[in-house]
Structure formats: C-alpha cells, structure tokens
Amino acid sequence: DAGVIQSPRHEVTEMGQEVTLRCKPISGHNSLFWYRQTMMRGLELLIYFNNNVPIDDSGMPEDRFSAKMPNASFSTLKIQPSEPRDSAVYFCASSSRTSGVADTQYFGPGTRLTVL
Amino acid sequence: KNQVEQSPQSLIILEGKNCTLQCNYTVSPFSNLRWYKQDTGRGPVSLTIMTFSENTKSNGRYTATLDADTKQSSLHITASQLSDSASYICVVRGTGGSQGNLIFGKGTKLSVKP
Numbered sequence: 001d002a003g004v005i006q007s008p009r010h011e012v013t014e015m016g017q018e019v020t021l022r023c024k025p026i027s028g029h030n031s032l033f034w035y036r037q038t039m040m041r042g043l044e045l046l047i048y049f050n051n052n053v054p055i056d057d058s059g060m061p062e063d064r065f066s067a068k069m070p071n072a073s074f075s076t077l078k079i080q081p082s083e084p085r086d087s088a089v090y091f092c093a094s095s096s097r098t099s100g101v102a103d104t105q106y107f108g109p110g111t112r113l114t115v116l
Numbered sequence: 117k118n119q120v121e122q123s124p125q126s127l128i129i130l131e132g133k134n135c136t137l138q139c140n141y142t143v144s145p146f147s148n149l150r151w152y153k154q155d156t157g158r159g160p161v162s163l164t165i166m167t168f169s170e171n172t173k174s175n176g177r178y179t180a181t182l183d184a185d186t187k188q189s190s191l192h193i194t195a196s197q198l199s200d201s202a203s204y205i206c207v208v209r210g211t212g213g214s215q216g217n218l219i220f221g222k223g224t225k226l227s228v229k230p
Contacts (some may be wrong), residue, residue, distance in 0.1 A: 004159070041222075042205075042221070042222040043160070043205065043220040045218055091160075104150075104162045104165060108159050109159055110157075110159050
C-alpha cells in the first residue's frame with residue numbers, strides 16, 4: 001500500500017487566494033483526519049470524517065476553512081481566502097475503526113503551506 | 117482543562133546512550149495514550165499505544181511506561197542511534213466515543229550526535 005497520499009507537498013500562495021489541499025487515505029480505512037502543525041501550537045486536529053461523514057469540525061479555525069469527503073478515497077481541505085497566519089504544515093491521516101480496539105492513525109507526508 | 121505536557125522540550129545525546137522522555141497529562145477520563153515519532157519533514161508515525169490497564173509496552177529499542185494513577189508516561193530509548201533524531205509526540209485520548217477527542221503534546225525534539 002502506498003500509504004496516505006497528499007498533494008501538493010508544497011504550496012506558496014498570496015494572501016486572499018483560494019488554496020485546496022488534497023488527500024487520498026489508505027484503501028479500506030473508514031476514518032480520515034485533517035491536522036495543522038505549527039511550531040507555536042504543535043499538532044491540532046481540524047476535522048475528522050467517519051465513513052465520509054464529518055463528525056467533528058470544532059477544530060476548524062473559522063469559516064474560511066472547509067473540508068469535504070465526496071467518497072471513501074478522496075478528501076479536500078479548502079481555505080478561502082487564505083491569510084499569512086494560515087501558513088503551516090497540514091497533515092491528513094486515516095485509520096480503520098475497529099470496535100473495542102485502539103486505532104492507529106497513519107499520517108501522510110503533509111502539505112507545507114506558505115501564504116505571503 | 118485537558119492538557120498534555122512533555123519534557124524536555126529538546127534533548128541532545130551521544131549515539132549509543134539511553135534517554136527518557138516524559139509526558140504528563142490531565143486528560144480525564146482517559147482512554148489511551150500514544151507516542152509518535154516524527155522525522156523532520158515527515159508525518160508522525162505511531163510507536164506505541166497504551167490503554168488504561170497497560171503499564172509498559174515495547175517496540176524494539178523503544179519502551180513506553182504508563183502510570184494512570186499519577187497521569188504520567190515515559191518513553192525510554194535504549195542504545196540510541198543517529199536515526200532516532202526526531203520529534204517525539206505524546207497524544208492522549210479521552211473517552212466519550214469520539215475519535216477526535218485527542219490532546220496533543222508539543223513534542224520533545226531529540227538530537228542524537230555521533
């Protein structure tokens with residue numbers, strides 16, 4: 001298995017532009033997570049999906065952020081309009097939820113976003 | 117407030133030496149605790165997951181301990197190698213059935229020097 005795939009790996013954009021980050025989870029996994037990582041705040045959970053349905057988006061910083069999962073093999077995180085404070089590394093992770101077993105999340109390589 | 121505190125923030129050791137990283141948490145009620153290793157420029161990789169009833173768990177040269185009474189965990193690395201240089205992140209999951217109920221520590225950055 002190729003693991004969790006994220007694209008692009010690096011994105012540089014100007015303030016005000018729309019940014020779309022993409023994620024392909026591990027085949028067969030039914031949970032998908034979007035995280036943001038900065039030096040100051042560490043890893044933060046933004047949103048997660050179970051069986052393509054958003055379960056908890058309380059970590060999404062504001063309305064400029066939105067996430068979708070149209071099918072089991074694809075998810076997007078969109079920022080519109082982007083701001084310099086959105087600069088961070090965004091990780092996607094997936095897991096296979098098995099009742100009664102502590103699940104392991106498998107992380108993608110991340111997208112490094114720089115907003116100028 | 118649910119928090120996870122890791123210490124030290126950074127650590128430099130010589131190759132071949134042992135080291136111990138600490139994780140204290142206030143998350144309650146508690147479901148499980150995980151240690152992740154994150155290499156520079158990569159995503160975190162799970163090392164161990166420990167539930168309430170487990171006191172110790174090993175993964176090669178990595179040994180994690182958990183004291184649920186004092187809400188403390190440690191990650192011990194034996195005979196360190198240059199490839200152990202990374203950030204180590206402690207993550208505590210609360211109960212409630214939500215997979216999103218994860219509290220992350222800020223990590224300990226370990227540098228192993230030759």
